[in-house]
Amino acid sequence: MNEFELIRRHFTRATPQAVLGVGDDAAIIQVAPGCALHVSVDMLVQGRHFFADVDPVSLGHKALAVNLSDMAAMGAAPRWALLALALPQVDEAWAAGFARGFFDLAARFGVELVGGDTTCGPLTLSVTIMGEAPQGMALRRSGAQPGDDIWVSGRLGEAALALACRLGRVKDVPQDVLDECLLRLERPEPRVGLGLALRTVAHAALDVSDGLMGDLEHILAASGVGGEIELEALPTHPWLAARRGEHAALIAAGGDDYELCFTAPASAREALAGIAAQCDVALSRIGRIKAGSGTCLLDKDGRAFPLDKKGYDHFA
Numbered sequence: 001m002n003e004f005e006l007i008r009r010h011f012t013r014a015t016p017q018a019v020l021g022v023g024d025d026a027a028i029i030q031v032a033p034g035c036a037l038h039v040s041v042d043m044l045v046q047g048r049h050f051f052a053d054v055d056p057v058s059l060g061h062k063a064l065a066v067n068l069s070d071m072a073a074m075g076a077a078p079r080w081a082l083l084a085l086a087l088p089q090v091d092e093a094w095a096a097g098f099a100r101g102f103f104d105l106a107a108r109f110g111v112e113l114v115g116g117d118t119t120c121g122p123l124t125l126s127v128t129i130m131g132e133a134p135q136g137m138a139l140r141r142s143g144a145q146p147g148d149d150i151w152v153s154g155r156l157g158e159a160a161l162a163l164a165c166r167l168g169r170v171k172d173v174p175q176d177v178l179d180e181c182l183l184r185l186e187r188p189e190p191r192v193g194l195g196l197a198l199r200t201v202a203h204a205a206l207d208v209s210d211g212l213m214g215d216l217e218h219i220l221a222a223s224g225v226g227g228e229i230e231l232e233a234l235p236t237h238p239w240l241a242a243r244r245g246e247h248a249a250l251i252a253a254g255g256d257d258y259e260l261c262f263t264a265p266a267s268a269r270e271a272l273a274g275i276a277a278q279c280d281v282a283l284s285r286i287g288r289i290k291a292g293s294g295t296c297l298l299d300k301d302g303r304a305f306p307l308d309k310k311g312y313d314h315f316a
């Protein structure tokens with residue numbers, strides 16, 4: 001099978017939301033009147049973002065999910081994607097599995113693959129995601145205000161626990177806990193519906209990919225404020241919650257969570273309870289925005305909890 005057969009067989013699907021999809025030198029898209037185009041790209045590299053033996057269906061899912069998560073963080077509705085692939089060889093079963101993981105998730109969120117690029121090389125995946133939101137409605141990292149509550153969706157630290165087990169850094173995790181956490185590492189659920197619902201409620205938002213404390217610093221820096229987080233308030237797996245002090249680094253700075261962290265005024269608490277129910281996702285109030293700068297993680301006695309690292313850094 002050559003390059004073009006691979007593209008035709010596995011990566012060419014109908015694209016009714018696009019003016020022109022796969023097959024020409026560029027795709028043509030048209031956003032809805034009154035909407036702005038939102039664009040983001042994320043890359044996944046073997047050995048850095050995933051293990052060589054991960055199943056291709058999971059990889060197809062995750063490559064798109066981490067990008068959908070960026071649209072969610074902006075409060076944008078995802079619509080179109082581009083897929084750039086470097087593959088060491090043509091492996092039909094692998095390509096079919098990858099395409100299944102990718103397109104199953106794409107279908108759930110109404111996203112169309114409108115183009116991409118395929119080359120031979122060390123396994124690397126890059127998805128560009130495009131979405132739309134009414135002009136002026138996007139959620140940004142700037143906008144957090146002193147007095148805001150800090151919130152996070154879902155549970156933190158589960159993917160990081162699975163990774164730590166795989167790397168032999170944490171032992172004695174029961175198999176059922178590990179299975180649940182592996183699913184979180186390999187098949188993150190992008191919080192797209194939540195992002196849309198937060199447009200009119202949140203002051204600032206981002207998705208947690210590198211680790212909560214590190215990512216929160218981006219909101220604080222962009223907004224010119226400080227913030228504190230309560231370790232005891234961080235939502236996590238019951239197994240981790242029972243070992244909160246020991247595994248604080250996984251929970252507060254582990255990464256690969258793909259949850260939304262956002263700030264909102266206290267007056268929004270009731271609305272947020274409704275949004276949590278409507279989106280079927282837990283929302284936890286984990287801290288507050290203050291005047292000043294920088295983050296602080298507090299233990300249950302209100303003392304600073306030391307962390308070696310606040311999040312994942314590719315070059316640290």
Ligand SMILES: Nc1ncnc2c1ncn2[C@@H]1O[C@H](COP(=O)(O)OP(=O)(O)O)[C@@H](O)[C@H]1O
Nearest residue numbers: 039040041042070073206207208209210215218
């Ligand atoms: N090589 C690059 N060239 C230009 N902009 C970049 C590059 N790498 C990252 N960025 C931009 O830097 C910002 C932060 O990127 P990143 O930390 O990857 O965000 P995220 O966690 O949302 O993926 C984004 O606006 C991203 O587009």
Ligand SMILES: Cc1ncc(C[n+]2csc(CCOP(=O)(O)OP(=O)(O)O)c2C)c(N)n1
Nearest residue numbers: 042047048049050051209210254255256312
């Ligand atoms: C094999 C493997 N090693 C390490 C990790 C952990 N890890 C790799 S990159 C990363 C942070 C997120 O990736 P990045 O490229 O920074 O995404 P972005 O912030 O741009 O969305 C984490 C937690 C992993 N998931 N798999």
Ligand SMILES: [Mg+2]
Nearest residue numbers: 041042043209
């Ligand atoms: Mg990125």
